[in-house]
Amino acid sequence: MKLATWNVNSLKVRLPHLLDWLAAxxxxxxxxxxxxxxxxxxxxxxxxxxxxxxxxxxQKTYNGVALLSRxxxxxxxxxRPKNDLxxxxxxxxxxxxxxxLTEVQAGIPGFEDEQKRVLAATVDGVxxxxxxxxxxxxxxxxxxxxxxxxxxxLTAWLADELKRHPRLALLGDYNIAxxxxxxxxxxxxxxxxxxxxxxxxxxxxxxxxxxxxxFRRFEQPEKSFSWWDYRAAGFRRNLGMRIDxxxxxxxxxxxxxxxxIDKAPRKLERPSDHTPVWAETS
DNA sequence: ATGGCTGCTTTGAGCAGA
Numbered sequence: 075m076k077l078a079t080w081n082v083n084s085l086k087v088r089l090p091h092l093l094d095w096l097a098a099x100x101x102x103x104x105x106x107x108x109x110x111x112x113x114x115x116x117x118x119x120x121x122x123x124x125x126x127x128x129x130x131x132x133q134k135t136y137n138g139v140a141l142l143s144r145x146x147x148x149x150x151x152x153x154r155p156k157n158d159l160x161x162x163x164x165x166x167x168x169x170x171x172x173x174x175l176t177e178v179q180a181g182i183p184g185f186e187d188e189q190k191r192v193l194a195a196t197v198d199g200v201x202x203x204x205x206x207x208x209x210x211x212x213x214x215x216x217x218x219x220x221x222x223x224x225x226x227x228l229t230a231w232l233a234d235e236l237k238r239h240p241r242l243a244l245l246g247d248y249n250i251a252x253x254x255x256x257x258x259x260x261x262x263x264x265x266x267x268x269x270x271x272x273x274x275x276x277x278x279x280x281x282x283x284x285x286x287x288x289f290r291r292f293e294q295p296e297k298s299f300s301w302w303d304y305r306a307a308g309f310r311r312n313l314g315m316r317i318d319x320x321x322x323x324x325x326x327x328x329x330x331x332x333x334x335i336d337k338a339p340r341k342l343e344r345p346s347d348h349t350p351v352w353a354e355t356s
Numbered sequence: 357a358t359g360g361c362t363g364c365t366t367t368g369a370g371c372a373g374a
Contacts, residue, residue: 083373084363108373110364135364136372209374249374268374303374304361315374347362347374 075200075355076101079245079318080339081301081348085109085140088346089117091339096124099336101352102144102173103197105204105245109138116140127173131180131190139193139204139246143173172198185227192228194235200326200355201239203232205246210267218267221249225276233283236323243355244285244321247301247348252277252287256316258297268317285321288333288353300335301348309340320353329356 078101082088085106096104109116109132116130127145132138167176175195182192191206205228210221236242250273254260263269281287289298299314308314322330333353340349 087363108363209372211372211374266374301374306360308361317374344362 075103075198076352077103077105077200077202077243077245077320077355078350078352079105079107079204079247079320080350081107081206081247081318081346083108083110083346083348085111085117085138086115087344089120091342091345093120093124095336095339095350096126096142098338099350099352100144101142103200103202104142105193105202106140106142107138107191107204107206107247108136109140110135111138127175129175129178129193129195131193133188133190137190137206139190139206141175141178141193141195141202141204143175143195143197145173146171167196170196177201182224182227182231185224185231187224191224196239199241201235201242203235203242203244203246205244205248207246207248207250209249210273212267213265213270218270222272222276225273225279229276229279229283232280232285236283240323241325242285242323243326243353244280244319245351246319247317248277248319249317250274250277251315251317252319256299258299258313258315268315280321284324286324286327288320288322288327288330289316289335289351291327291330292333298335300351302340304347309345318348318351320351322353322355326355330354331356 126142130140179194194203208221211217300318302308302314
């Protein structure tokens with residue numbers, strides 16, 4: 075199963091890039107962040123025409139997450155958007171069709187949050203959790219404390235999810251660079267947002283659940299990043315950060331054969347500031 | 357040293373992103 079994550083920074087603007095990338099990369103499951111679309115505006119028909127069923131949870135202007143799953147020919151039904159909090163046509167949750175998104179959950183249960191940042195679903199026995207972790211803006215700001223509180227709630231919920239779903243993958247924009255290797259200029263960024271000690275401790279808290287950073291299971295090029303600032307020619311100069319991650323529970327990590335940052339979409343005209351990351355698991 | 361770009365917003369300057 076090829077699992078991918080991509081912060082598209084407006085699905086309305088980036089839909090052509092997404093459709094091209096689905097055709098080129100052929101992922102089985104895709105987690106999208108920053109769709110910035112209300113639910114009624116989600117481009118379900120275009121995505122269905124590309125062979126993917128979808129679930130989504132959005133809002134106006136900010137945030138917004140979605141899950142795509144490559145649907146086998148038999149269960150494709152173009153023109154019937156299937157945001158299946160109440161699944162239709164994918165079989166029952168007990169006997170889902172291959173590729174079906176079941177047990178769809180938006181948000182962290184019990185954590186009040188108007189911001190649409192979490193979407194989980196089960197696909198072929200894998201619990202896939204798509205997250206857009208808060209940015210935090212500046213260390214010790216209100217948004218920073220919200221980020222830390224949010225990560226605490228996520229971690230507590232995932233501890234529970236892992237009991238029921240030993241095969242679990244957590245993908246998304248974490249807004250945390252876990253290590254100095256993941257920062258173009260660690261000295262300049264020391265103690266700043268995305269790299270502060272408390273943020274990195276929360277990332278470690280996710281690893282302490284038994285999750286593993288798929289990217290670091292393999293030898294990787296130096297200065298591998300997943301986001302580059304639009305300003306100051308960040309991409310051309312490779313002034314980036316690795317803040318988009320795929321964490322896998324032990325059974326999935328054991329069967330993981332590759333994890334790659336695909337820089338191709340970042341080279342296109344009018345790109346997202348993030349580029350896709352994918353992992354292949356058996 | 358600073359800000360540098362992009363997307364969005366009841367449209368136009370300000371916010372947010374990271």
